Amino acid sequence: MRELALHILDLLQNSAEAGALRVELGVEEDPENDILRISVGDDGRGMDEATVRRVLDPFYTTRKTRHVGLGLPLLAAAARRCGGKVEIESAPGVGTKVSADFRRSNIDRAPLGDLPQTLAIFLAGHPGLRLVYRHRVGPRDLTFDSDEVSARLGAVGFDHPLVADWVKGYLSEGLLNLQKG
Amino acid sequence: MSHLKSLDELEKIRQRALQETRVRQSGQKTQVVVGMGTCGIAAGARETMAAILAELGKRNLTEVMVTQTGCIGLCDREPLVDVIKPGQAKVTYARVDAEKARMIVAQHIINDQVIGEWAIATR
Numbered sequence: 001m002r003e004l005a006l007h008i009l010d011l012l013q014n015s016a017e018a019g020a021l022r023v024e025l026g027v028e029e030d031p032e033n034d035i036l037r038i039s040v041g042d043d044g045r046g047m048d049e050a051t052v053r054r055v056l057d058p059f060y061t062t063r064k065t066r067h068v069g070l071g072l073p074l075l076a077a078a079a080r081r082c083g084g085k086v087e088i089e090s091a092p093g094v095g096t097k098v099s100a101d102f103r104r105s106n107i108d109r110a111p112l113g114d115l116p117q118t119l120a121i122f123l124a125g126h127p128g129l130r131l132v133y134r135h136r137v138g139p140r141d142l143t144f145d146s147d148e149v150s151a152r153l154g155a156v157g158f159d160h161p162l163v164a165d166w167v168k169g170y171l172s173e174g175l176l177n178l179q180k181g
Numbered sequence: 182m183s184h185l186k187s188l189d190e191l192e193k194i195r196q197r198a199l200q201e202t203r204v205r206q207s208g209q210k211t212q213v214v215v216g217m218g219t220c221g222i223a224a225g226a227r228e229t230m231a232a233i234l235a236e237l238g239k240r241n242l243t244e245v246m247v248t249q250t251g252c253i254g255l256c257d258r259e260p261l262v263d264v265i266k267p268g269q270a271k272v273t274y275a276r277v278d279a280e281k282a283r284m285i286v287a288q289h290i291i292n293d294q295v296i297g298e299w300a301i302a303t304r
Contacts, residue, residue: 001223009227010219017251071219114227121230125217125249152191156198159247161238166194170186 001074003113004038004102010071011040011098012122016129018044018096025119027112027135029104035084036104036112041097047090055088075100082106116171119144123158123167133171135178142174201243209267210246211290216261218252224259225278232279233262236286245290258301264289273302 001007008025015023020042028037047055054060058073075098076086084101102109115135123131123146133144146158149167156163215221215230230247237245255261258275264285265271272295274285281299288294295303 006222006227009217010222013217013222013249013251016249074219117231118227121227121234124234124247125215125230148188149191152188153195154199156195159234160194160198160243161234162194162198163191164234165238166186166190170188173186 001078002110004036004078004110005113005115005118007071007075007078007100007110008038008040008115009118009122010075011038012131014071014098015040015042015044015096016122016126018042018046020044020095020129022130022132025131025133027115027133029135029137031104031138034104036102036109037099038102039097039099041095043095046092046094046096048092052088052090056086072098078102078110082109116168116175119171120158120164120167124164125159127157127159135175137178140178142178144171144174198243201241210244211267212263212265213245213247213290214250214263214265215247216251216253216259217249218256218259220252220256221259221261224256224276226260228279229260229262229277229282232282233286236283237290240286240291242286242290255301266290266293270303272300274299275301 012023012025022043024041026039055072056076058070072086079086079100079102083103083106086098086100088096088098090096119131119133131146135142153163158164158167213233215226215233217226230249233247237243253261260277262274262277262282262285263271264274272289274281274296277285277299285296288296
């Protein structure tokens with residue numbers, strides 16, 4: 001994947017396919033310790049210990065476990081390539097949390113990419129799902145809660161083109177301010 | 182700072198969107214499904230979906246529902262896009278980039294003309 005945002009989209013899709021109603025996305029950029037951490041936690045159906053051990057194996061995947069594809073092995077490879085790692089915590093009936101650490105300055109680290117577009121599209125395709133996104137850069141942070149947006153939109157959904165456009169613009173400005181400080 | 186996007190703008194969007202809905206006959210919706218599994222994402226499905234939403238927005242077509250699905254096993258043909266019009270067979274398009282996506286909106290969704298050249302399945 002050319003952008004970390006695409007890995008994030010993949011993780012979010014996993015959560016949605018696991019039946020999650022609430023997904024928390026965290027992006028933490030810690031320039032001081034040279035770490036970039038992505039985490040996606042959900043309240044989906046979760047996996048047992050044996051499954052968790054196997055999801056990083058690309059050859060484990062079969063059609064009947066479509067909610068775990070090649071995505072996690074690709075993410076793990078991307079993290080390993082730049083001195084990081086992937087951790088998965090999961091419990092059946094509780095949910096799953098996937099965290100990926102990257103060396104922020106590593107030359108092989110893919111750029112974060114177009115996260116605003118990614119999230120606008122994810123929300124458009126998953127009505128009824130709540131996404132809470134927190135992004136931290138050093139001491140500053142940004143929080144976006146799709147429920148706050150839904151509360152103001154009433155019957156209008158995230159798949160309305162005007163709303164998708166607003167989400168994209170709102171997050172782009174937020175991220176720009178976050179990176180500028 | 183008044184040019185900044187804010188949550189308050191959502192009220193305007195809500196009113197505009199609801200007005201549009203009232204104008205329209207609320208019949209059955211056309212459904213568009215974009216393959217968004219790992220394979221789809223890697224092949225550019227995000228751009229495909231963005232192009233579809235943008236094109237629908239530009240043409241003010243809010244009675245079309247755009248959703249996502251996972252891998253259906255045709256990874257080498259991704260991004261895959263299904264168009265399901267009420268009362269018609271489902272048409273699956275293969276290798277849909279942003280440009281093709283815009284054409285599908287114009288020709289199939291609006292003008293009801295299936296683009297046979299790009300369709301891999303109809304049922």
